[in-house]
Amino acid sequence: MNILVPDSWLREYLKTKATPSQIKEYLSLCGPSVERITKDRVYEIEITSNRPDSMSIFGVAREAAAILPRFGIPAKLALQGVSLKGKESHQRKLKLTVKTDSKLNPRWTSVVFDDVNVGVSPKWLSEWLELSGIRSINNVIDVTNFLMRAFGQPAHVFDYDTISGHSMKLRASKKREKITTLDGKTHTLPGDDIVIEDGSGKLIDLCGIMGGKNSSVTDKTTRVILFLQTYDPSHIRKTSMMVSHRTEAASLFEKGLDTESIMPVFLKGVSMMQELTGGKIASAVTDMYPSPYKSNIVSVNLSKIVSYIGDITEAEIKKILEPLGFTVKKDLHVVVPSFRRDVTLDVDIIEEIARIYGYHNITSTLPKGELPMTIQNPMLFWEEETKIRLRDWGYTELLTYSMISEEQMDTFVLDKSKAYKISNPLSNEWLYMRPSLLPSVLSAVKQNLNIREDLKLFELSFVYELRQNDLPLEKPMLIVVWTGKKYPEAKGLAEALFDVFGIPFPEAIKEYGSIEILAGEITVLYLDFSRLVANAKPIKTYKPIPKYPPIVEDLAFVVPEQFEVGPLIALLKKAHPLVFHVSLLDVHGSMRTFHIEYQNSKKNLTNEYVTPIREKLIRLAEEKFGVTIKNP
């Protein structure tokens, strides 16, 4: 959460000669990050969610007072306490009955004022509030916002006269109870929200989130209840999420506020009400706090601190921790201040020491420990290898989103009951975890067709296959697409890839995937990449280099219509042990020319020796495939 801290307001609690840019630099290095300083000298500071104690001007001042002296700049925290003595003498004529639940509301403080004049705030107050991003409304509301911004403790005011029976009862809400908040919105409550009802049973406050409209302070109000409290954080969190009402107060309460800080802030509020609104205390002060805070002690081991940050002494540790409010006892038993409930473990203390000591003062060094014994994941090796090969063969890689739309699922006839569907999609375009790469890749092709007609693209990504009652199987698939009818290219690429993996090209590519020409204009090679990896045999077996030259010749056959050469080549290859290589050399009309190599590893072949083999090849081809030899 970012808060706006006017420099002049900060210096109300922080006595230092540090310049704003020094404050920005040193706070950022050792404490909350100061994102920028505006031209009005307002710091924009990011406070992390674990530090509600710093989400205020005073909280930032406390950090600065601990940090600046580390950089040689004196700084002191200044806050004059307020007491009620001498101001409480007014008659206690106005009664307020309070009932609460200490589990939901660990501490309740309230008091009633009479003779309040609702009006404009003094200039200093409205200016500070406006600079820190809060709209000035009137002197009464501004006091509550002042307390929240100055000390990080939200406060609330009710119009005493709107509360039936002058009675307040804090309780958990029932399901479907309704309340209209200050901003005019009516919320139907989910149940188990912290609320306050008045004597007539009507809800007057959605606690920790926003006050009820029916009990709000208006221009006509003269009697005011000032009300400061803490709540069980998880209740506030739940309600604020359920009713989608993320007020600043809620974001403070849901992080857990310090019960011990309530009274000093309350007293400050009382004194401001008296000074700024003319209000007079008209009731007893109610302070319901049945289980007071017990301080927490965390023990840290010096050797553990040293292992995290390097050499440091106990004396230095004490000097670092005490300005932050910690008390360091013997043997590093550290008493945690009430406002630091985020500190519960030794490593939390180590963080405090290390950041104030200065991360910039810790020596940077590469780890020297033992190297782990690891084996590379073959899938990762092959993915990289394949992508690089494809790139070098002239293909360009796509990276499309893993999510596809319902329309895409339907168009490609993909089974929606077997797909993982996003329950809170950002857009209808991204609804299902894709069970196929086709829809997204084809849409990328379509989009690029306007730019160029000739495309060669690929993607190697997961598809998500259903596993009953389990996480999806994240299955890597390789898709390569060509525009146009490119069957030979697709098959050739597949053959080259199988070669890379050391897998003999299968007679039926079906085992691994498919080559298809879609809509007569896009050729798609789609392969189950995990299967390729599972069957990969990257180690090549050495075959002795032939000592004698082969005899090479071409045989041309006239073939019938729709003739498939594959089976004929397979037959010729198997026809004789000396037939070493057979390939299709040329296609011309009904003529197919084959390139044949004969090889004997033991001796030089002569033409006479090869003649009977050739005759056998021709005979077999003519008998089994109905082809006719062209050249004698």
Place this chain on the structure above:
Amino acid sequence: MAEEIISATNLISLLIQAQEEALELIKSGSKSSEELRLLILGAKSDIARLTKQIRLVSKEERQKVGPVVTQVKRSIEEALGQLPTRNVSKEWIDVTMSGIRPPQGHLHIVSQAIIEITRIFERIGFTRVRHPEVDWDWYAFESLNMPANHPARDEWETFFIESSLSFRPLSRNPSSRKTRIPGRAQDDNQHIVLTPHTSNGQVREMEKKNLPIRMINIAKCYRRQSDVSHVPMFHQFEGLYIDRSVSIGHLKGVLDYFVKQFFGPQRKSRIRPFHFQFTEPSFEVDITCGVCLGKGCKLCKSGWLELGGAGMVHPEVLKNGGIDPEKYSGFAFGWGIERTYMMKAGTQLDDIRLLYSNDIRFLEQF
């Protein structure tokens, strides 16, 4: 030619002189090695003529000359042998013609960055691993010290998977769940999430029971965001180091190493306080601006740019991974690949959505 006796000393000095002249000629490079051989060692050469004169030296002195002749010939052969072989003839070429290029495809820049990052960490013993992208809530949040409804979860805009007939959140079946998710509470439902970060790999890696750990987990991540600096799907790389006595200094060392390798040797890194539920202490990592190198300029304001998060692994996370936090400690960091790549000086990429536009006019630039 009159037969006369000549002195060995005289002949030797003539031979040496001939050798020097020959070497000089070879060095001048004016002739091809074939021409030189003929000229220097051929039948009509000085050296051949001088060699013949050995028989004019007195018998007693002849054995002094023999080794010199051998030596002279050898040094000349050596010098000739070192000459580059020249083209016999050069063909005229129109050098203004366009070349014929090999096929040129393009890897997506995310793949390029992944390869580069993997190599950088491999050199210091970090091995790339892979963990699920679609994972149980336990690994993505709970085991990282973020129970259900924890406010820290707000920082991740997480996508959830809908329950259906074929998939129900894990619930009242402790036996099946126990095997899948060790250590998690028995009584509440387990949702499936699209991992909003690669940190789900932390506890999963610890469960391999193979210490020490030096891992780099790179995977797709998903968040409910789409604007100039966010896309709903992106990539992260997550480093995890677990060993005895791991220090903040070690993390700084690894960050410095990475920053110098990936961004350039003149760039520096620093860590500042931050907060994550699954690390303690937690840090924000900055690098010096590529333009001003840390002095501060119009682009970066302070001289530093935010790179990402890091921290010392929280003891609760170690416990959830079955590691004793009293014996072991560690650090982790996890950043977006796209963002890290875009911060490389000179890429001038200003909109992350371009990376996922799948426009060939973009893809073919890299």
